[in-house]
Amino acid sequence: MERYQGILAYCETANGKLSPLDTELLGTGSQLATELGQSLSALLIGTDVGAIASEPLAYGASKVYVVEGPLFKDYITEIYLVGLAKVISETSPEIVLLGQTQIGRDLAPRLAFRLKTAATLDCTALTIDPATKRMLMTKPVFGGNAMAIQMCEVSPQIVTLRSKAFSPPVKDSSRQGEIIKISVAIDPASTRTKFLERKTEAVSGIKLEEAKVIVTGGRGIGGPEGFKQLEELAQILKGAVGASRPPCDNKWVSDNLQVGLTGKIVSPKMCIAVAVSGSSQHLSGYSGAKVIVAINKDAEANIFKVAHYGVVGDWKKVLPVFLAEVKKLVS
């Protein structure tokens, strides 16, 4: 039987750099490696990822595998899957870490089924069980209403990590390691999915994921006009606007603004939640928020159970004055 050994972190990279989530993966991976007395390797896949191949070393990896080529220009499940599966079959890691992103959440299950093992997605904590030396994987379930701790009894153990749930490691650029190229050949004619085009909406101002202040609006905002006021407030506080699901579903705002379990994960210093009831799925998105301020007309709304400051009232009456007062302070 094959022996599984070591940890492999697949770093997706973004804009030619490691993403914050990539570094969180590497930090978590090195902790697990230390605990198991094994080593951490990183994997980069793309057209020109070789340029940053030494980056993961600075975050704790001792080896970096590079899979490069024009085939990997755009993300296509079946092509990336072949790359990842090849590296895994050649290196037999015990643990494979991916990010809970559009790519990670797409790859991890297919990879697990292909390798006849199992994946656990969207983990928020990982520890090693002292008795079995296998991972205990904590993940939110039931929309964040409960947490499950699971153990995978087959190897390799494949997991995706929720963004901002794990702390990034300190960068140490003096660290050395090995960089290994792995060539992957795929006949493009054999693929059954084809990338046609990408349509993106440019975000004006600060990105939600990076914002220090977020003003979120919920169903109670009632329409696109109300969001203009939220935008004004966000601008004054140098923050970004987010939304719960109903404003996105109703097209009052772009889908990209959805915060929550199936939207963006944010961790601002302050979040001002306006006319948001505080469903578990929505709150899953900003569990990292330091201070939550809630404005809601319903004193029983769940949002007040997690907020630090609250006003019970109609936002149409509360917000204009709130905005004016904040304006005075800032100017």
Added chain:
Amino acid sequence: MINIIVCVKQTTDPEAPPCSFKIDSSANRVIFPAGIPPVISTFDEYAMEAALRIKDKVGGKITALSLGVNLLRDVVKKTLSMGADELVLLEDPAFADGDSWSTAYALSMAIKKIGDYDLILCGRQAVDWDSGQVGSGIAEILGLPSVTVARKVEIVEGKARVERVIPDGYELIEMSLPGVVTLGNEHAAPRYPNVRSIMAAKRKEPIVWKPADIGVDPAMIGSRGRRVKLTRLFQSARYTKCEMVSADTPEEAARKLVAKLRANKVI
């Protein structure tokens, strides 16, 4: 004409108030809240809608497929009242408490038995365990291409054109058929069944299959087939003490709130 299979799951109502959610941590089980009926998992309804839109345009047959125990006919028949032509249930205690692997395996075997399919649609994740793997798992088991978390699916010249959600927009992917697509809430909202179709659905009986009907080894399905073990289920108390700011008028409350946030150096 295109034959579509839509996988749907009966789950607890995810929109029930958070305070109604209780677990029995000694048994690692969720206590189903009394008086709140189960529903079809949210994203599976989006998958149904995607199927119906394709059928409306190019014609075809929609088979809804659901695996579980104690499947309430009123709940699972919503697929029929929305417009599915057939409803197949994998209903047997042996199917219960599976993980993504054992569930995808049983569904794949049922899909093989249904046989004639061009497109398999699923929700991006079930709203109870939020695993998000069954669609991809079926694709891998059946050796099919897949696109996950789609906001639109169209059939163009015998192939699927799928808009795959990315953080700042979408990517258009062309997929040959047969294939699997999972849907997110970015897709057009599920339609409401009308009274006529609800009445018609009441008269139609689902087809029920047992493990033997789909030729599965009972050791590979349900809880016996699990590869992932649940070791603990708990609720994390994340409640804060909220400082409520009150005043005679909402305007005054707003002023007090800003003053308080300033005093506490929040803004």
